[in-house]
Amino acid sequence: MRVAMIGWEYPPFKAGGLATHCYGLTRSLADKGVRVDFYMPKTKHATGSDKPNLNIIEVGETEIFPYDRPDSKELAGQFFEAVYKYNDLVVSRVKGKYDAIHCHDWLTMKAGISIKEKTNTPLIITVHSTEYDRSGWLYPNQWFIDIEREGMEKADRVIAVSHFTKRVIVEKYGINPDKISVIHNAVYPIPENHKKDIVLFLGRLTIQKGAEFFLRAAQKVKDYEPDTQFVVAGIGDMLPRLITQALDLGISDKVIFTGRLTEEEVKHIYGISSVYVMPSVSEPFGITALEAISAGTPTIASKTAGFSEAFNNCLRVDFWDTDEMANKIISLIRYKPLHKTLAQEGKREIELFTWDRVADKTIEVYNGVI
Amino acid sequence: MPSICLYFEVHQPMRLNRFSVFNIGNVNTESTYFNRQLNQEIFKKVARKCYLPTNNLLLELIHKFDGKFRVSFSLTGTFVEYCEQFIPEVIDSFKELFKTGAVDMIEETYYHSLSSLYDELDEFEEQVKMHSKMIKKLFNYKPRVFRNTEAIYDNRIAEKVEEMGYKGIITEGTEKILQWRSSNYLYKPINANLKVLLRNYTLSDDVGFRFSAKLWPGHPLTADKYANWLAKSEGDIINLFMDYETFGEHHWTETGIFDFLKHFPGEALKNKHLDFITVSEAVSRFEPVGEIDVPWAISWADADRDVSTWLGNDMQIACFNELKNIGKTIKEQGKKDLLSTWRRLQTSDHLYYVSTKGMEDGDVHKYFSPYDGPYDGFINYMNILQDFKHKLY
Numbered sequence: 085m086r087v088a089m090i091g092w093e094y095p096p097f098k099a100g101g102l103a104t105h106c107y108g109l110t111r112s113l114a115d116k117g118v119r120v121d122f123y124m125p126k127t128k129h130a131t132g133s134d135k136p137n138l139n140i141i142e143v144g145e146t147e148i149f150p151y152d153r154p155d156s157k158e159l160a161g162q163f164f165e166a167v168y169k170y171n172d173l174v175v176s177r178v179k180g181k182y183d184a185i186h187c188h189d190w191l192t193m194k195a196g197i198s199i200k201e202k203t204n205t206p207l208i209i210t211v212h213s214t215e216y217d218r219s220g221w222l223y224p225n226q227w228f229i230d231i232e233r234e235g236m237e238k239a240d241r242v243i244a245v246s247h248f249t250k251r252v253i254v255e256k257y258g259i260n261p262d263k264i265s266v267i268h269n270a271v272y273p274i275p276e277n278h279k280k281d282i283v284l285f286l287g288r289l290t291i292q293k294g295a296e297f298f299l300r301a302a303q304k305v306k307d308y309e310p311d312t313q314f315v316v317a318g319i320g321d322m323l324p325r326l327i328t329q330a331l332d333l334g335i336s337d338k339v340i341f342t343g344r345l346t347e348e349e350v351k352h353i354y355g356i357s358s359v360y361v362m363p364s365v366s367e368p369f370g371i372t373a374l375e376a377i378s379a380g381t382p383t384i385a386s387k388t389a390g391f392s393e394a395f396n397n398c399l400r401v402d403f404w405d406t407d408e409m410a411n412k413i414i415s416l417i418r419y420k421p422l423h424k425t426l427a428q429e430g431k432r433e434i435e436l437f438t439w440d441r442v443a444d445k446t447i448e449v450y451n452g453v454i
Numbered sequence: 455m456p457s458i459c460l461y462f463e464v465h466q467p468m469r470l471n472r473f474s475v476f477n478i479g480n481v482n483t484e485s486t487y488f489n490r491q492l493n494q495e496i497f498k499k500v501a502r503k504c505y506l507p508t509n510n511l512l513l514e515l516i517h518k519f520d521g522k523f524r525v526s527f528s529l530t531g532t533f534v535e536y537c538e539q540f541i542p543e544v545i546d547s548f549k550e551l552f553k554t555g556a557v558d559m560i561e562e563t564y565y566h567s568l569s570s571l572y573d574e575l576d577e578f579e580e581q582v583k584m585h586s587k588m589i590k591k592l593f594n595y596k597p598r599v600f601r602n603t604e605a606i607y608d609n610r611i612a613e614k615v616e617e618m619g620y621k622g623i624i625t626e627g628t629e630k631i632l633q634w635r636s637s638n639y640l641y642k643p644i645n646a647n648l649k650v651l652l653r654n655y656t657l658s659d660d661v662g663f664r665f666s667a668k669l670w671p672g673h674p675l676t677a678d679k680y681a682n683w684l685a686k687s688e689g690d691i692i693n694l695f696m697d698y699e700t701f702g703e704h705h706w707t708e709t710g711i712f713d714f715l716k717h718f719p720g721e722a723l724k725n726k727h728l729d730f731i732t733v734s735e736a737v738s739r740f741e742p743v744g745e746i747d748v749p750w751a752i753s754w755a756d757a758d759r760d761v762s763t764w765l766g767n768d769m770q771i772a773c774f775n776e777l778k779n780i781g782k783t784i785k786e787q788g789k790k791d792l793l794s795t796w797r798r799l800q801t802s803d804h805l806y807y808v809s810t811k812g813m814e815d816g817d818v819h820k821y822f823s824p825y826d827g828p829y830d831g832f833i834n835y836m837n838i839l840q841d842f843k844h845k846l847y
Contacts, residue, residue: 308475397810399829411474415833418475421768422832429810 085450086119088182088199090174090192094140096347097127100288101269101371102188102212105245105442108270112443114138118450121182123174123192143177146170164227171195175202183454184208190215190228193235200238206453209239210267213292214252217366220291233257240453243267243446245369246390252368267445268394269369270437276380277355281312283413284357284381286350286372287364289320294363294386294403296322296329301361303333304410309417317342317353354379358423359416363403364389373398378434382426384412395437397429455727456638457691458684459651459736461526461624462698463601465566466500466533467803469493469824473834478841484795487838492824497536501544504702509547511712515719516556523719524556524730527698528601531564531588532801545592552593558732559589561597561620567800568764570602570611571751572778581797582618598622599733603802605653605695605754606761609747612643612650620648622737624695626754627652631746638689642742649737650746653695653754657683662696666709674710677717685725690740695754756811764805769832773805776839783846792845799835799842807831 089110093103110120114137122133126142133140146166174195178185186208187196193209200207215228236242236257242264244250254261283302287293295316302314316326316339323341330339345353354360360376360383367389374391376383377398384399385392392400399416401409416423471489515523529548537545551557563569563581570578582600589595599622600615607625615623627637635641637652660680664670672679684692697704705711722728731739755763765771777800784792807823808831825831 304476396827397829400826407474407476411476411837412833414475415836419769419772419832419836421772422829422836425767425769425810426829 085117085184085447085454086121086180086182087113087184087186087450088121088123088178088180088205089186089188090123090178090196091188092124092191093127094122094124094131096129096131098347100212101369104371105210105212105269106188108272108439109442109446110138111135112439113446115440116443116447118443118447121178121180123178125170141177144170144173146173160227167191168194171198175199184450186210186450187235187239188212190232190235193231197235197238206240207238208241208243208449208453209235210243210245211236211249211253211368212245213368214249214256216252216256217249217368218290218292220294220365222291229257239263241265241449243449245269247393248388248390249368265445265449267442267449268390268437269371269374270439270442271371271374271378271434272439273378273431273434274351274354274375277352279358279380280356281309281417282315282353282357283312283359283361284315284317284353284376285361285363286315286317286353286376287362289316289318289322289326291322292364292366293318293320294365295326297363297403297406297409298361299326299329299333299335299339300406301363301409301413302339303335304406305413305417306335306338308410308414312338312413312417314339315342315353315357316340317345317350319344350375351379354381357381359384359413361409361413362386362389362391363401363409365403367391374434374437377430380427380431382416382423382430384409384416395433397426397433399426455729456684456687456689457729457731457736457739458722459526459691459693459731459733460524461528461560461601461693461695461733462700463528463695464505464533464698465530466493466497466536467566467801468532468798469496470804470834470838473837473841475837475840478837479844481841484792484842484845487795487842488798489824493536494540497540500699500703501541503707504699505544506541506547507712508698508701508715509544509551511715512557513547513551513554515716516551516554519719519723521554521556522723522730524558524732524735526558526560526599526733527551528560528562529589530562530566531585532566532798534588534592549592552595556732558599558734559593559595559597560624560733561585561589561600563603564588565797565801566603566803567797568603568606568761568774568802568805569800570606570614571761571765571774572781575610575614577781578614579618597734599624599651599737603753604763606751607650607748607753608751609643609645609749611751612646612648612748616643616646616648622649622651622733624651624653624693624733625748626752626759627654627693628752628759630752630759631748635744636689638687638692639743640690640736640740641744641746644745644747649740649742651691651693651733651736653693654687655754657687657692658694658696661694661714662700662704665700665711665714666705675714677714677721680714680718681721681725681728684722685728690743691731691736755806756809758811763809763811764802767808767810767828769810769828769836770805770808773808773832773835773839776836776843780839780842780846787846789846792842795842799838804831804835808835
């Protein structure tokens with residue numbers, strides 16, 4: 085089986101769970117004998133593959149950052165133009181006979197549709213997040229929604245990373261549920277390290293990820309557990325506001341903003357943290373939760389996160405309920421048996437979340453349309 | 455000719471309020487621990503779906519078969535308190551059933567607690583006496599047979615129960631203690647002069663668990679099919695023990711569970727060699743055929759049939775130890791006013807909700823739990839125990 089997969093990020097370049105997913109999926113597919121050509125923009129970082137079945141093909145340079153939210157008309161115009169250009173470039177570069185084309189999220193959907201129509205090859209689209217998620221359900225941008233809808237409609241099969249996302253695809257985009265398969269994400273386990281009194285937030289600092297709720301909970305924890313340190317790891321357009329918020333809440337001495345971390349630093353911080361919090365406003369899946377748990381770090385996740393529908397050994401909160409979030413953080417710090425049981429049982433459950441399983445289920449989807 | 459011994463456990467726990475770490479040390483009365491509204495809601499719902507209609511049906515059946523259809527009950531103290539507070543008619547209907555003479559009452563701890571697993575058995579004994587007093591008051595009766603919380607049983611408990619004057623005790627007919635032997639006979643504890651009634655878990659769970667399971671080969675279970683299985687059984691006695699909520703609650707009316715119960719006595723009594731007996735009659739009529747030796751506690755809970763349901767992980771053990779220590783302090787300091795709250799917190803359900811057992815047991819735990827999983831159950835219960843500790847000093 086030969087698959088042309090069109091993505092936009094691949095480790096070491098990585099802005100979100102999509103890169104992690106593409107990396108794990110393509111490698112496991114290659115191990116199972118599927119020949120994968122992975123098309124992506126040229127990046128400054130060297131990337132490549134050590135597997136004969138897997139080719140990483142860089143199609144050309146682009147200035148597009150997929151999580152950018154153009155906020156002026158002029159910028160938007162440039163942004164959209166860059167997107168169209170990039171898609172045209174992809175179409176011209178994808179050559180040869182494939183059994184299936186597989187796209188991830190909106191950015192390359194247009195290219196996927198053109199190639200499907202030109203070569204009469206089945207198209208599969210994986211939805212890692214929708215415009216509704218990325219906007220935190222506030223002012224979603226119609227331009228993205230239209231591209232997403234067209235892609236979903238024209239695809240032969242849509243893969244959603246959770247039932248939560250499947251529901252969004254059905255309800256907001258009007259797609260036939262029978263066309264949508266749910267495949268939960270997976271993780272390459274991260275080693276556990278000597279634990280410190282650290283409560284961690286790690287993710288893009290955008291409205292979607294809810295770091296502001298993390299800070300509000302931190303303030304509530306501070307008086308009860310004064311030795312606890314809070315770490316906000318990541319970058320994003322909310323960073324200046326979050327720093328101001330920490331000052332206003334009087335917790336700037338308790339919160340560290342790390343900025344962008346290298347992959348090694350990310351692993352280290354997961355390993356030494358005692359609690360991971362994922363307070364996303366809207367979270368199709370949330371691979372970071374799997375990463376934290378694999379490193380023996382008990383996790384408090386947003387109730388609506390796709391991850392928490394699939395995972396038992398975690399704590400769940402409403403992202404806006406910072407009292408309950410603080411209650412759970414303090415409980416994890418105070419009650420050692422709770423921390424120990426969650427860490428142990430979580431690591432055991434993590435073993436079920438392998439890329440091998442994701443690849444098997446993805447092959448099932450391919451077989452259904454070829 | 456086996457006799458059918460039908461026995462129902464009737465229990466409702468006192469579910470707890472949401473209690474966060476921020477509440478610790480900040481509430482005045484312990485009554486805020488218990489979620490009166492939720493408990494009332496659930497009790498009323500279950501009374502309507504199960505207790506009242508099943509009691510009516512049983513009464514009808516006892517009259518119809520002229521006392522040949524006989525059953526036994528154990529009512530926990532917390533259940534009876536709910537009856538008195540919310541729907542006194544429920545307790546009246548149990549009294550009416552008892553008056554027929556075809557109904558027996560079983561003893562247990564008032565709070566459906568794990569006090570039989572404490573280092574000393576004084577608290578256990580006190581809770582059994584409270585239950586005994588309650589049964590005496592309601593039915594003017596002294597039970598002869600004892601059933602510990604979820605049939606938890608070991609040699610030490612058997613010895614204590616004999617010492618307290620009971621003639622029989624109920625536990626699980628598990629292979630762990632029987633090996634090749636049949637549960638359809640009475641046995642004697644290796645260290646006590648007592649008759650042990652063993653639950654026939656296959657035939658009991660056919661009704662209790664599997665009745666509405668469409669994938670089970672026995673589905674649909676009809677009264678005549680089931681009576682046939684019983685008629686083919688060997689031994690002195692077939693002990694069918696289950697939650698009373700089996701009828702109308704665990705299996706809804708729509709599953710046909712009430713039709714099943716309605717026709718079951720008639721179908722069973724069509725077989726001349728079958729009859730119904732109460733637990734007291736069982737210990738009078740039959741003699742033990744062998745001994746059982748149970749150094750480690752067994753129970754009828756979950757697939758493990760031991761106490762891991764309540765004490766299977768570190769969180770449960772931490773709560774259990776905290777609870778025991780609180781009790782020690784209360785008794786040392788003679789704080790009688792805190793005793794009843796402490797006892798309400800001992801109801802085994804609070805620890806049951808903290809179980810992390812996976813797979814099919816986990817589904818059962820989820821069904822019963824008022825929490826979003828065992829971890830929330832732990833946090834809430836532990837927070838309350840921490841607050842309660844504040845009241846001791």
